[in-house]
Amino acid sequence: MPTTITMPALSPTMTEGTLARWLIKEGDSVSAGDVIAEIETDKAAMEIEAVDEGSVGRLLVVEGTEGVPVNQPIAVLLEDGEDASALDGFLPTDGAPAPASQAIPPEGSPTPATGRVFASPLAHRMAEKAGLDLAAIQGTGPRGRVVKSDIEAALSAGATRAAPVPRVAASPPPPPPPASGSEIVPHTNMRTVIARRLLESKQTIPHFYLTVDCEIDRLLAMRRELNDRDAADYKISVNDFVIRASALALRKTPEANASWSDEGMIRYGSVDVSVAVAVDAGLITPVVRNADQKGLAEISVEMKDLAVRARNGKLMPEEYQGGTFSISNLGMFGVREFSAIINPPQSAILAVGAGGQRPVVKEGALNVATVMSCTLSCDHRVVDGALGARLLAVFKGFVEDPVTMLL
Amino acid sequence: MTGNTYDLVVVGGGPGGYVAAIRSAQLGMKTAVVEAEHLGGICLNWGCIPTKALLRASEIRHLMSRLDEFGLSAKDISVDLKKIVERSRNVAGQLAGGVAHLMRKNRIDVIKGRGRLAGPGRLAAFSKDGKTREISAPHIVLATGARARDLPGLEADGKRIWTYREAMVPDVLPKSLLVVGSGAIGIEFASFFNELGSDVTVVEVLDRVLPAEDAEISKLARKSFESQGMTIHTGAAVTVLERTKGTVTANLRLGDGGEQGIECDRVIMAVGITGNVEDLGLEEAGVNVDRGHVVVNEWCETGVPGVYAVGDLAGPPWLAHKASHEGVLCVERIAGIEGVHPLDTTKIPGCTYCAPQVASVGLTEAAATEAGHRLRVGRFPFIGNGKAIALGEPEGLVKTVFDADTGELLGAHMIGAEATELIHGFTVARTLECTEADLAHSVFPHPTLSEMMHESVLDALGRVIHF
Numbered sequence: 001m002p003t004t005i006t007m008p009a010l011s012p013t014m015t016e017g018t019l020a021r022w023l024i025k026e027g028d029s030v031s032a033g034d035v036i037a038e039i040e041t042d043k044a045a046m047e048i049e050a051v052d053e054g055s056v057g058r059l060l061v062v063e064g065t066e067g068v069p070v071n072q073p074i075a076v077l078l079e080d081g082e083d084a085s086a087l088d089g090f091l092p093t094d095g096a097p098a099p100a101s102q103a104i105p106p107e108g109s110p111t112p113a114t115g116r117v118f119a120s121p122l123a124h125r126m127a128e129k130a131g132l133d134l135a136a137i138q139g140t141g142p143r144g145r146v147v148k149s150d151i152e153a154a155l156s157a158g159a160t161r162a163a164p165v166p167r168v169a170a171s172p173p174p175p176p177p178p179a180s181g182s183e184i185v186p187h188t189n190m191r192t193v194i195a196r197r198l199l200e201s202k203q204t205i206p207h208f209y210l211t212v213d214c215e216i217d218r219l220l221a222m223r224r225e226l227n228d229r230d231a232a233d234y235k236i237s238v239n240d241f242v243i244r245a246s247a248l249a250l251r252k253t254p255e256a257n258a259s260w261s262d263e264g265m266i267r268y269g270s271v272d273v274s275v276a277v278a279v280d281a282g283l284i285t286p287v288v289r290n291a292d293q294k295g296l297a298e299i300s301v302e303m304k305d306l307a308v309r310a311r312n313g314k315l316m317p318e319e320y321q322g323g324t325f326s327i328s329n330l331g332m333f334g335v336r337e338f339s340a341i342i343n344p345p346q347s348a349i350l351a352v353g354a355g356g357q358r359p360v361v362k363e364g365a366l367n368v369a370t371v372m373s374c375t376l377s378c379d380h381r382v383v384d385g386a387l388g389a390r391l392l393a394v395f396k397g398f399v400e401d402p403v404t405m406l407l
Numbered sequence: 408m409t410g411n412t413y414d415l416v417v418v419g420g421g422p423g424g425y426v427a428a429i430r431s432a433q434l435g436m437k438t439a440v441v442e443a444e445h446l447g448g449i450c451l452n453w454g455c456i457p458t459k460a461l462l463r464a465s466e467i468r469h470l471m472s473r474l475d476e477f478g479l480s481a482k483d484i485s486v487d488l489k490k491i492v493e494r495s496r497n498v499a500g501q502l503a504g505g506v507a508h509l510m511r512k513n514r515i516d517v518i519k520g521r522g523r524l525a526g527p528g529r530l531a532a533f534s535k536d537g538k539t540r541e542i543s544a545p546h547i548v549l550a551t552g553a554r555a556r557d558l559p560g561l562e563a564d565g566k567r568i569w570t571y572r573e574a575m576v577p578d579v580l581p582k583s584l585l586v587v588g589s590g591a592i593g594i595e596f597a598s599f600f601n602e603l604g605s606d607v608t609v610v611e612v613l614d615r616v617l618p619a620e621d622a623e624i625s626k627l628a629r630k631s632f633e634s635q636g637m638t639i640h641t642g643a644a645v646t647v648l649e650r651t652k653g654t655v656t657a658n659l660r661l662g663d664g665g666e667q668g669i670e671c672d673r674v675i676m677a678v679g680i681t682g683n684v685e686d687l688g689l690e691e692a693g694v695n696v697d698r699g700h701v702v703v704n705e706w707c708e709t710g711v712p713g714v715y716a717v718g719d720l721a722g723p724p725w726l727a728h729k730a731s732h733e734g735v736l737c738v739e740r741i742a743g744i745e746g747v748h749p750l751d752t753t754k755i756p757g758c759t760y761c762a763p764q765v766a767s768v769g770l771t772e773a774a775a776t777e778a779g780h781r782l783r784v785g786r787f788p789f790i791g792n793g794k795a796i797a798l799g800e801p802e803g804l805v806k807t808v809f810d811a812d813t814g815e816l817l818g819a820h821m822i823g824a825e826a827t828e829l830i831h832g833f834t835v836a837r838t839l840e841c842t843e844a845d846l847a848h849s850v851f852p853h854p855t856l857s858e859m860m861h862e863s864v865l866d867a868l869g870r871v872i873h874f
Contacts, residue, residue, distance in 0.1 A: 120840030122815050
């Protein structure tokens with residue numbers, strides 16, 4: 001009997017995903033463990049593997065289809081010896097039926113009833129560049145093949161882009177057609193998510209900002225000492241100290257380790273610090289879980305691994321979702337100070353500037369110290385000014401006197 | 408009389424007309440072709456095919472001049488022009504017979520005579536013996552072709568000043584020959600006569616030979632022609648042609664403004680063609696004619712219901728394969744076939760069978776730049792190709808022009824041995840809308856000249872292997 005392959009949940013919270021690419025076609029035989037498709041979620045592309053063996057009877061979802069619900073059948077696998085006739089009358093039973101708009105047209109229609117969208121290589125390239133969904137374009141080439149002129153027609157007709165429409169109440173007017181020399185670069189999934197979430201943040205979260213200057217000479221000395229140890233199999237960065245200091249500060253001010261919800265304040269039981277990592281396509285925030293319970297070396301090693309995998313697009317969804325607080329550090333770019341946008345549903349983000357030698361006045365005398373300015377953006381619904389100031393003061397205490405982080 | 412009623416009638420039995428008729432018959436329409444002279448048209452009788460027969464002789468002659476290179480020898484090699492021409496005529500005759508057979512096979516009536524529109528849905532066919540036959544058909548496809556264009560004051564006389572027609576059946580081998588026009592027709596004859604021993608001068612009014620080709624290819628062609636002994640004047644025009652005793656004296660206005668007189672045995676006028684629009688009843692029917700060609704839309708419709716025009720009659724490019732293709736799409740459109748597409752002229756290859764051969768499809772580098780594309784251009788010379796060296800044909804170039812952003816193959820341009828047999832690869836690629844990546848992924852057989860096509864693509868990607 002044929003078996004169905006359904007849209008997998010790649011993380012506990014995933015409800016739908018984009019079927020980015022099929023790596024199999026109808027008639028292929030697959031064995032358990034073969035990579036059969038690529039699924040895209042908000043932030044990552046994942047490969048999915050076959051669990052059973054058999055031959056591919058039918059692909060039920062066109063590649064490039066977005067918003068495929070978890071558990072929806074996406075393909076039918078035939079057992080050895082079965083042929084396509086076994087598909088007759090075989091209806092996938094589990095999971096929701098495919099939405100009509102995304103279902104593959106029936107046999108006899110101009111578009112062949114396979115999971116493949118027939119399009120010329122040039123049409124593929126042009127659609128990709130313009131962010132068009134090939135499956136949504138009616139092909140006029142032989143047997144309904146999508147060709148260059150179809151893409152051009154779709155572009156001139158202002159076809160909708162493949163990227164999901166941001167869930168924003170009023171959408172801005174479409175930009176004017178680009179002048180010659182300009183181009184429209186289609187949005188990646190990540191770019192769309194960044195746009196949607198940050199716009200939502202700035203529009204719905206009442207931000208306010210608190211800045212402190214932290215002297216980090218002692219921190220730098222300690223860092224040097226730790227990294228210079230013969231047995232050091234780690235290389236701790238200033239940012240690792242910042243992660244630990246933030247985590248400890250949050251543990252000491254648990255009211256700030258919280259999120260707003262209409263039902264009530266969500267107080268988090270753990271301190272999970274999201275750290276913004278710039279990647280080619282934008283940024284992603286891998287999470288150091290229970291950062292308050294981890295030592296500097298552990299944080300450092302974990303952070304390095306997360307950053308490398310973030311840049312390679314290899315993070316699992318649970319590795320970048322669900323932090324309770326964020327850190328964005330632009331110090332390495334020489335930025336002195338800046339204010340960051342809160343990463344919803346969190347209620348605070350720390351923007352870390354560059355440490356540099358600055359004049360400081362101590363007891364009426366002018367001195368030189370290495371100073372790092374940090375700005376905390378707070379959601380005023382959760383964190384009032386005094387609470388934010390308290391959090392920041394504790395943080396500053398740890399950073400300026402790093403030995404206390406051992407306590 | 409029902410015998411004179413058809414679903415579709417084609418006027419002209421050339422590659423546009425007879426192909427349209429076959430397609431029409433295939434689609435179940437009762438079809439007739441009205442042809443005044445001979446099936447197969449100019450292409451088969453006085454153009455493409457017989458010239459290829461002639462050029463085959465000059466090619467063999469050229470190889471024989473190089474026998475020693477290949478370790479061969481022959482004595483008393485001579486040229487028998489009469490036999491060369493005779494073979495060319497036989498080839499044409501054989502193929503014209505083939506077309507007649509195809510008409511019978513497809514149950515297409517061939518009506519001998521000159522067709523003329525005679526009112527809506529009606530056509531009169533005038534035969535040579537003075538009889539008139541009235542034919543009615545809701546669809547009349549005009550495919551009467553074209554003929555050599557005359558320049559005022561420089562008209563061909565068919566004796567010493569030839570058109571392609573006389574050049575195809577020369578009675579003597581001219582000692583000296585002036586070819587006016589360096590398009591495909593002019594250059595092919597120049598190449599043929601030059602190889603057989605004529606002293607050939609080519610005059611081109613534009614700034615380069617084969618002006619429709621990519622400038623780089625054009626330049627290589629000129630260099631090669633000159634090394635074979637041709638004299639070439641570009642940016643030059645013939646102002647006077649005067650027939651003197653047994654010869655022709657021509658006055659040239661050269662590119663630098665100077666004048667030059669030359670004396671030659673024969674002149675070939677090859678300055679373009681003009682559509683056979685006369686005596687078709689076009690004016691009465693209300694069909695628009697512009698500069699010697701019937702004006703049509705992308706479906707070959709003239710705007711007058713039931714009247715269509717295809718091929719040379721309907722304008723450039725003047726190519727047999729363009730005419731055939733138009734014949735098919737025109738008829739399929741009439742029959743209501745789905746998925747018929749207008750012809751995209753940038754997907755029509757062009758071939759010139761001079762030595763070395765020249766072939767191209769799509770946009771030249773200059774045209775692509777002008778169209779606003781950001782380009783990625785690949786080149787591969789014959790000298791880098793094993794098969795070319797083995798054949799003793801190390802001269803030539805394969806050039807590919809891609810859009811840097813989309814990877815679209817915008818054009819391909821070749822000069823060198825068998826270029827005309829290679830270009831179809833790029834034509835298919837362009838029609839299927841291959842990108843540079845698809846071509847790079849394709850496996851080309853070794854050792855063949857076609858490998859240069861692959862290498863040229865790789866060169867465009869900065870990945871050329873053998874050069």
